[in-house]
Amino acid sequence: MKDSPGTYFQIRVRTKFDPKIQGQWSAVESHLVSGIHVHVLPNGKVLLWSRFMDPTDVGSTIEGVPTGKAATYIYDPISGESEIVPNSEVDTFCSGHSFLPDGRLLVTGGHIRSNVGPKSTQIFDWRTKRWEISPDWDMNQGRWYPTNITLANGDIITVSGDATSAQDPNRIPQVWSSKTNRWRDLNGLASSCFNETNGPCMPLYPWLHQAPNGKVFVSGPGQETGYIDTRGEGTWTPLAKTNKGYRGDYEATSIMYAPGKVMIAGGVPATNSVETIDLNAKDPVWTNAAPMGYRRHKLTSTLLADGQVFVSGGSANDGNSDDPTVFASEIWNPETGKWTEADHIAIPRLYHSTAVLLADGRILSMGGGLGAGFNTHKNFQIYSPPYLFRGPRPSLSAKDELSYGESFTVDTADAADIGKVHMIKLSSDTHSFNSSQHIVPLTFTRTSKGLKAEVPREPAYAPPGYYFLFVVNRAGVPSLGKTIKLHTQKNDAQ
Ligand SMILES: [Cu+2]
Incomplete structure (x- = not known):
């Protein structure tokens, strides 16, 4: 057919x-x-x-x-x-x-x-x-x-x-x-x-x-x-x-x-x-x-x-x-x-x-x-x-690796307009269930350069591994996803 x-x-x-x-x-x-x-x-x-x-x-x-x-x-x-x-x-x-x-x-x-x-x-x-x-x-x-x-x-x-x-x-x-x-x-x-x-x-x-x-x-x-x-x-x-x-x-x-x-x-x-x-x-x-x-x-x-x-x-x-x-x-x-x-x-x-x-x-x-x-x-x-x-996407750059409890700089030209910052864990999907996606909202403050965001201290909120980081503006438009690696420990060898 x-x-x-x-x-x-x-x-x-x-x-x-x-x-x-x-x-x-x-x-x-x-x-x-x-x-x-x-x-x-x-x-x-x-x-x-x-x-x-x-x-x-x-x-x-x-x-x-x-x-x-x-x-x-x-x-x-x-x-x-x-x-x-x-x-x-x-x-x-x-x-x-x-x-x-x-x-x-x-x-x-x-x-x-x-x-x-x-x-x-x-x-x-x-x-x-x-x-x-x-x-x-x-x-x-x-x-x-x-x-x-x-x-x-x-x-x-x-x-x-x-x-x-x-x-x-x-x-x-x-x-x-x-x-x-x-x-x-x-x-x-x-x-x-x-x-x-x-x-x-x-x-x-x-x-x-x-x-x-x-x-x-x-x-x-x-x-x-x-x-x-x-x-x-x-x-x-x-x-x-x-x-x-x-x-x-x-x-x-x-x-x-x-x-x-x-x-x-x-x-x-x-x-x-x-x-x-x-x-x-x-x-x-x-x-x-x-x-x-x-x-x-x-x-x-x-x-x-x-x-x-x-x-x-x-x-x-x-x-x-x-x-x-x-x-x-x-x-x-x-x-x-x-x-x-x-x-x-x-x-x-x-x-x-x-x-x-x-x-x-x-x-x-x-x-x-x-x-x-x-x-x-x-x-x-x-x-x-x-x-x-729905209009232009906010810009985003940030470091490649993060650890738990870390406060980090999110560079965006659109800081005043950002309503949400979150990480979404990369997908692994089959048979109607995605066993890997996991969203982690980040608290953030505005700075003169952009934003300062914080990674949760508790790994249970964010299992270690690779995520896409997104900033979302007030119109609901997300940036491109920036791949970041969340470490088990700061000097994790993996
Ligand atoms: Cu099957």
Whole structure:
């Protein structure tokens, strides 16, 4: 089938939009593979991969990649060029991933066959463009559909993923030490259930967020949400139940849109339900928020450069088909709690699709397909948010590396007009959940030269690693993102 606009049934046909309010999607551009796992690197380029091509797989004839490996590519959003980089040794399709403090990407598990994942840990180094693997890095069991996030101390937690079958998920989360390069088992969690109500006990691709209190907040997809404490053997403490209940494994999306504030949206059966929780409150509870304009599952949520939340993709049916696709994107303003309909994509972005924030403030939307009966979409579109149509961007320069508690100079010719300064951690996205994006608002004062901004003292507010720094003017227009590295310690060797 030709993958073009007009091929798919649309919930609502796009009317004429004002780019100042709805933003604007680019034309559809083709790519060599479907962008199923997509990561924004410190140099602004994008690492992505699809899945291995086994001749017996549905839709397998096209990508020409050796069986048992996923071909990885680096796409340059500036030049539009893509280069293939040496393959990993193990298929990284349906793996978990997040960044180490030095910007290398740590990838756990992947795909042997459906519901069976390898034990391997692989690391991609953006500086050498090479994959590394070692038997010393193997996990306790395999993982297929695990989630990884980077912790406040620069370690990485991996949770869930099927080991040998759908009935045999990996029940023991592990923590990767950035210092010793070894895994530590959280045996204290072996009998914990992250999803007690109407869903599997150990959901696939669970939603994890580094919380300001130092613990890991599990926001779903189960009804019972709570904290993992990674110290010692690990403990699980339930915190609050959602109103909606189970939203389906990798069917809905979760995003920490401000420190300690989490939003969950969508799910199956296709729903426009949105809930938020404030972990900074004394007794946090899930509260129903304004619903999206469209019911959808398999959607993706992405932080915009101005701190708003962008939702794209998804389907309004309850099964595994591209139709009826939800083409409308939507923008949620955390300050007003309101949704605004945004420009419509031209291609379905459902199962195995992605959307990530680029350094220039645009959103790269890719992929979809290669599983569960969906069509494969080897193409992408780039979204220019409304702020790119609202006048000149503020200028920005700052140092390249920052440490916790540091006060630093932000050079901008537009200091008098700046309303917000924040850092947004670089994206690592797959299966409707971005396991790396994380916004850190910075307090700032005006000086004769520009601004003086302060990095939080507490790493739980800002896990170490690479971020884009943005200043946003009072008209809501952000600067270009300036890549900065936030150190674990001042003289960190990494
Ligand atoms: Cu998958």
